[in-house]
Protein backbone atom coordinates (compact mmCIF):
# COMPACT_ATOMS: atom_id res chain seq x y z
CA UNK A 1 0.00 0.00 0.00
CA UNK A 2 1.30 3.51 -0.78
CA UNK A 3 2.45 5.70 2.10
CA UNK A 4 -0.49 8.06 1.44
CA UNK A 5 -3.05 5.24 1.63
CA UNK A 6 -1.43 3.83 4.80
CA UNK A 7 -1.66 7.21 6.49
CA UNK A 8 -5.25 7.79 5.39
CA UNK A 9 -6.30 4.28 6.39
CA UNK A 10 -4.93 4.90 9.88
CA UNK A 11 -6.80 8.21 10.11
CA UNK A 12 -10.12 6.73 8.94
CA UNK A 13 -9.73 3.76 11.30
CA UNK A 14 -9.73 6.01 14.36
CA UNK A 15 -13.13 6.59 15.97
CA UNK A 16 -15.05 6.61 12.66
CA UNK A 17 -17.67 4.19 13.96
CA UNK A 18 -18.07 6.30 17.11
CA UNK A 19 -18.45 9.43 14.98
CA UNK A 20 -21.18 7.94 12.77
CA UNK A 21 -23.08 6.71 15.82
CA UNK A 22 -22.92 10.17 17.43
CA UNK A 23 -23.46 12.14 14.24
CA UNK A 24 -25.83 10.10 12.07
CA UNK A 25 -27.39 8.04 14.83
CA UNK A 26 -27.85 4.52 16.12
CA UNK A 27 -27.94 2.01 13.22
CA UNK A 28 -31.50 0.96 13.99
CA UNK A 29 -32.79 4.58 13.82
CA UNK A 30 -30.77 5.39 10.71
CA UNK A 31 -32.01 2.24 8.98
CA UNK A 32 -35.63 3.19 9.75
CA UNK A 33 -35.16 6.68 8.38
CA UNK A 34 -33.40 5.43 5.23
CA UNK A 35 -36.26 3.02 4.57
CA UNK A 36 -38.76 5.86 5.05
CA UNK A 37 -37.04 8.39 2.79
CA UNK A 38 -34.18 6.92 0.71
CA UNK A 39 -34.40 9.74 -1.83
CA UNK A 40 -33.65 12.30 0.87
CA UNK A 41 -30.15 10.83 1.34
CA UNK A 42 -29.50 11.02 -2.41
CA UNK A 43 -31.25 14.35 -3.04
CA UNK A 44 -28.16 16.21 -4.26
CA UNK A 45 -27.28 13.69 -6.95
CA UNK A 46 -30.39 11.65 -7.82
CA UNK A 47 -31.03 13.73 -10.95
CA UNK A 48 -27.62 12.62 -12.27
CA UNK A 49 -27.90 9.02 -11.06
CA UNK A 50 -31.35 8.57 -12.65
CA UNK A 51 -33.52 5.52 -11.95
CA UNK A 52 -31.19 3.12 -10.10
CA UNK A 53 -33.65 0.24 -9.81
CA UNK A 54 -31.95 -2.92 -11.15
CA UNK A 55 -28.68 -1.06 -11.81
CA UNK A 56 -25.25 -2.28 -10.70
CA UNK A 57 -23.66 0.58 -8.78
CA UNK A 58 -20.13 0.85 -7.41
CA UNK A 59 -19.84 3.40 -4.60
CA UNK A 60 -16.11 3.95 -4.24
CA UNK A 61 -14.91 5.49 -0.96
CA UNK A 62 -18.45 4.80 0.20
CA UNK A 63 -17.66 5.36 3.86
CA UNK A 64 -20.52 4.72 6.34
CA UNK A 65 -22.98 3.58 3.68
CA UNK A 66 -25.14 6.70 3.82
CA UNK A 67 -25.46 6.66 0.02
CA UNK A 68 -25.03 2.94 -0.65
CA UNK A 69 -27.88 1.78 1.60
CA UNK A 70 -30.48 4.23 0.20
CA UNK A 71 -29.39 3.19 -3.32
CA UNK A 72 -29.94 -0.46 -2.38
CA UNK A 73 -33.33 0.41 -0.87
CA UNK A 74 -34.24 1.93 -4.25
CA UNK A 75 -33.43 -1.38 -5.93
CA UNK A 76 -29.77 -1.02 -6.94
CA UNK A 77 -27.23 -3.81 -6.60
CA UNK A 78 -24.56 -1.89 -4.68
CA UNK A 79 -20.88 -2.55 -4.04
CA UNK A 80 -18.96 -0.25 -1.68
CA UNK A 81 -15.17 -0.05 -1.60
CA UNK A 82 -13.58 1.74 1.33
CA UNK A 83 -10.28 1.50 3.16
CA UNK A 84 -11.74 1.72 6.68
CA UNK A 85 -13.00 -1.26 8.63
CA UNK A 86 -14.63 1.12 11.13
CA UNK A 87 -16.79 2.51 8.33
CA UNK A 88 -17.62 -1.00 7.16
CA UNK A 89 -18.79 -1.98 10.65
CA UNK A 90 -21.24 0.90 10.83
CA UNK A 91 -22.48 0.48 7.24
CA UNK A 92 -23.07 -3.26 7.56
CA UNK A 93 -24.93 -2.77 10.82
CA UNK A 94 -27.25 -0.19 9.26
CA UNK A 95 -27.76 -2.42 6.20
CA UNK A 96 -28.62 -5.36 8.47
CA UNK A 97 -31.12 -3.27 10.44
CA UNK A 98 -32.70 -2.17 7.15
CA UNK A 99 -32.78 -5.77 5.94
CA UNK A 100 -30.90 -4.72 2.83
CA UNK A 101 -27.91 -6.33 1.13
CA UNK A 102 -24.83 -4.37 0.16
CA UNK A 103 -21.48 -5.81 -0.86
CA UNK A 104 -18.88 -3.98 1.24
CA UNK A 105 -15.21 -4.47 0.30
CA UNK A 106 -12.59 -3.12 2.72
CA UNK A 107 -9.65 -2.26 0.48
CA UNK A 108 -7.49 0.52 -0.82
CA UNK A 109 -9.32 1.19 -4.08
CA UNK A 110 -5.96 1.35 -5.84
CA UNK A 111 -5.18 -2.20 -4.71
CA UNK A 112 -8.60 -3.60 -5.59
CA UNK A 113 -8.27 -6.60 -7.85
CA UNK A 114 -10.84 -5.85 -10.53
CA UNK A 115 -10.32 -8.91 -12.77
CA UNK A 116 -13.69 -10.37 -11.80
CA UNK A 117 -15.66 -7.13 -11.74
CA UNK A 118 -14.21 -4.98 -14.51
CA UNK A 119 -16.53 -3.70 -17.27
CA UNK A 120 -19.53 -4.65 -15.14
CA UNK A 121 -21.02 -1.57 -13.44
CA UNK A 122 -23.78 0.68 -14.79
CA UNK A 123 -22.89 3.52 -12.44
CA UNK A 124 -19.79 4.59 -10.50
CA UNK A 125 -20.82 6.99 -7.75
CA UNK A 126 -18.32 8.91 -5.61
CA UNK A 127 -19.14 11.90 -3.47
CA UNK A 128 -17.92 14.44 -0.98
CA UNK A 129 -14.16 14.28 -0.34
CA UNK A 130 -12.68 11.90 -2.90
CA UNK A 131 -9.92 12.98 -5.23
CA UNK A 132 -7.61 14.41 -2.58
CA UNK A 133 -6.95 10.84 -1.37
CA UNK A 134 -5.01 10.13 -4.57
CA UNK A 135 -1.56 11.36 -5.45
CA UNK A 136 -2.02 10.10 -9.02
CA UNK A 137 -5.38 11.26 -10.32
CA UNK A 138 -5.01 9.39 -13.64
CA UNK A 139 -4.65 6.10 -11.78
CA UNK A 140 -7.99 6.49 -9.97
CA UNK A 141 -9.73 7.84 -13.08
CA UNK A 142 -8.56 4.79 -15.07
CA UNK A 143 -9.62 2.40 -12.31
CA UNK A 144 -13.13 3.84 -12.36
CA UNK A 145 -13.22 3.70 -16.17
CA UNK A 146 -12.24 0.02 -16.13
CA UNK A 147 -14.93 -0.86 -13.57
CA UNK A 148 -17.72 0.57 -15.74
CA UNK A 149 -19.34 -1.34 -18.56
CA UNK A 150 -19.55 0.31 -21.97
CA UNK A 151 -22.45 2.73 -21.68
CA UNK A 152 -21.80 3.08 -17.94
CA UNK A 153 -21.93 6.40 -16.18
CA UNK A 154 -19.71 8.21 -13.69
CA UNK A 155 -21.25 10.57 -11.13
CA UNK A 156 -18.40 12.19 -9.23
CA UNK A 157 -19.15 14.87 -6.68
CA UNK A 158 -16.32 16.55 -4.80
CA UNK A 159 -15.21 19.74 -3.09
CA UNK A 160 -14.58 22.59 -5.51
CA UNK A 161 -10.90 23.29 -6.28
CA UNK A 162 -11.61 26.96 -5.58
CA UNK A 163 -10.91 26.04 -1.93
CA UNK A 164 -7.23 25.77 -2.87
CA UNK A 165 -6.87 29.53 -2.90
CA UNK A 166 -8.42 29.87 0.56
CA UNK A 167 -6.40 29.85 3.76
CA UNK A 168 -8.76 27.17 5.13
CA UNK A 169 -9.35 24.44 2.49
CA UNK A 170 -11.79 22.48 4.70
CA UNK A 171 -15.14 23.75 3.45
CA UNK A 172 -16.97 22.53 6.56
CA UNK A 173 -14.82 24.49 9.00
CA UNK A 174 -16.39 27.55 10.61
CA UNK A 175 -14.72 30.56 8.97
CA UNK A 176 -16.99 33.42 10.04
CA UNK A 177 -17.92 36.42 7.90
CA UNK A 178 -14.74 36.65 5.88
CA UNK A 179 -13.02 34.02 3.79
CA UNK A 180 -9.31 34.61 3.78
CA UNK A 181 -7.29 34.08 0.64
CA UNK A 182 -3.94 32.52 1.46
CA UNK A 183 -3.67 29.24 -0.41
CA UNK A 184 -1.93 28.39 -3.65
CA UNK A 185 -4.20 27.19 -6.47
CA UNK A 186 -1.21 25.50 -8.12
CA UNK A 187 0.07 23.73 -5.00
CA UNK A 188 0.99 20.17 -6.02
CA UNK A 189 2.32 18.93 -2.66
CA UNK A 190 0.83 16.41 -0.28
CA UNK A 191 -0.76 18.28 2.64
CA UNK A 192 -1.14 17.05 6.21
CA UNK A 193 -4.80 17.58 7.14
CA UNK A 194 -7.33 16.57 9.77
CA UNK A 195 -9.60 13.63 9.11
CA UNK A 196 -13.02 15.03 8.14
CA UNK A 197 -14.72 14.37 11.50
CA UNK A 198 -11.93 15.39 13.92
CA UNK A 199 -13.49 18.84 14.38
CA UNK A 200 -16.69 17.25 15.77
CA UNK A 201 -14.83 15.83 18.79
CA UNK A 202 -13.99 17.82 21.95
CA UNK A 203 -10.85 19.99 21.60
CA UNK A 204 -8.99 18.03 24.29
CA UNK A 205 -9.41 14.82 22.25
CA UNK A 206 -8.43 16.29 18.89
CA UNK A 207 -4.65 16.01 19.27
CA UNK A 208 -5.03 12.21 19.59
CA UNK A 209 -6.31 11.99 16.03
CA UNK A 210 -4.01 10.58 13.32
CA UNK A 211 -3.80 12.95 10.35
CA UNK A 212 -4.55 12.49 6.65
CA UNK A 213 -2.26 13.13 3.68
CA UNK A 214 -4.15 14.97 0.95
CA UNK A 215 -3.38 16.15 -2.58
CA UNK A 216 -5.70 18.94 -3.73
CA UNK A 217 -6.30 19.05 -7.51
CA UNK A 218 -7.13 21.95 -9.81
CA UNK A 219 -10.25 21.85 -11.97
CA UNK A 220 -8.05 21.62 -15.08
CA UNK A 221 -6.23 18.58 -13.71
CA UNK A 222 -9.50 16.87 -12.76
CA UNK A 223 -11.24 17.33 -16.10
CA UNK A 224 -8.10 16.54 -18.10
CA UNK A 225 -7.44 13.30 -16.25
CA UNK A 226 -11.00 11.93 -16.64
CA UNK A 227 -11.04 12.93 -20.30
CA UNK A 228 -7.59 11.44 -20.91
CA UNK A 229 -8.55 7.94 -19.71
CA UNK A 230 -11.48 7.90 -22.16
CA UNK A 231 -14.49 9.38 -20.38
CA UNK A 232 -16.88 11.48 -22.46
CA UNK A 233 -17.84 14.40 -20.28
CA UNK A 234 -21.54 15.16 -20.24
CA UNK A 235 -21.63 17.96 -17.70
CA UNK A 236 -19.78 19.67 -14.91
CA UNK A 237 -22.19 21.32 -12.48
CA UNK A 238 -20.78 23.72 -9.89
CA UNK A 239 -22.58 24.46 -6.64
CA UNK A 240 -22.13 27.04 -3.86
CA UNK A 241 -20.46 26.50 -0.50
CA UNK A 242 -22.58 24.97 2.26
CA UNK A 243 -22.00 27.89 4.66
CA UNK A 244 -23.24 31.45 4.24
CA UNK A 245 -20.72 32.28 1.47
CA UNK A 246 -23.08 31.34 -1.31
CA UNK A 247 -21.25 33.52 -3.85
CA UNK A 248 -18.24 31.16 -3.73
CA UNK A 249 -18.10 27.70 -5.35
CA UNK A 250 -18.08 24.89 -2.77
CA UNK A 251 -18.63 21.69 -4.71
CA UNK A 252 -18.95 20.25 -8.19
CA UNK A 253 -20.48 17.21 -9.85
CA UNK A 254 -18.92 15.66 -12.92
CA UNK A 255 -21.17 13.44 -15.03
CA UNK A 256 -19.35 11.42 -17.67
CA UNK A 257 -19.82 8.24 -19.69
CA UNK A 258 -17.78 5.32 -20.91
CA UNK A 259 -18.88 5.12 -24.50
CA UNK A 260 -17.89 2.85 -27.30
CA UNK A 261 -16.39 5.24 -29.80
CA UNK A 262 -16.83 4.00 -33.34
CA UNK A 263 -14.45 5.79 -35.64
CA UNK A 264 -15.87 6.40 -39.15
CA UNK A 265 -13.26 4.23 -40.87
CA UNK A 266 -13.96 1.23 -38.57
CA UNK A 267 -17.76 1.38 -38.96
CA UNK A 268 -19.76 -1.41 -40.50
Ligand SMILES: C[S@@+](CC[C@H](N)C(=O)[O-])C[C@H]1O[C@@H](n2cnc3c(N)ncnc32)[C@H](O)[C@@H]1O
Pocket residue numbers: 005008009012061062063064081082083084087107108109110127128129130133196
Ligand atom coordinates in the same frame (compact mmCIF):
# COMPACT_ATOMS: atom_id res chain seq x y z
C1 LIG B 1 -14.83 11.96 3.05
S1 LIG B 1 -15.24 10.29 2.86
C2 LIG B 1 -16.19 10.35 1.41
C3 LIG B 1 -17.54 9.74 1.60
C4 LIG B 1 -18.62 10.54 2.30
N1 LIG B 1 -18.87 11.77 1.63
C5 LIG B 1 -18.40 10.80 3.76
O1 LIG B 1 -18.50 11.95 4.16
O2 LIG B 1 -18.17 9.89 4.54
C6 LIG B 1 -13.73 9.60 2.31
C7 LIG B 1 -13.69 8.07 2.42
O3 LIG B 1 -12.60 7.59 1.65
C8 LIG B 1 -12.04 6.47 2.27
N2 LIG B 1 -10.70 6.32 1.66
C9 LIG B 1 -9.65 7.16 1.73
N3 LIG B 1 -8.63 6.72 0.96
C10 LIG B 1 -9.07 5.56 0.38
C11 LIG B 1 -8.49 4.64 -0.53
N4 LIG B 1 -7.25 4.81 -1.00
N5 LIG B 1 -9.22 3.56 -0.93
C12 LIG B 1 -10.47 3.37 -0.44
N6 LIG B 1 -11.08 4.22 0.42
C13 LIG B 1 -10.38 5.31 0.83
C14 LIG B 1 -12.11 6.81 3.75
O4 LIG B 1 -12.07 5.67 4.56
C15 LIG B 1 -13.46 7.55 3.82
O5 LIG B 1 -14.49 6.68 4.15
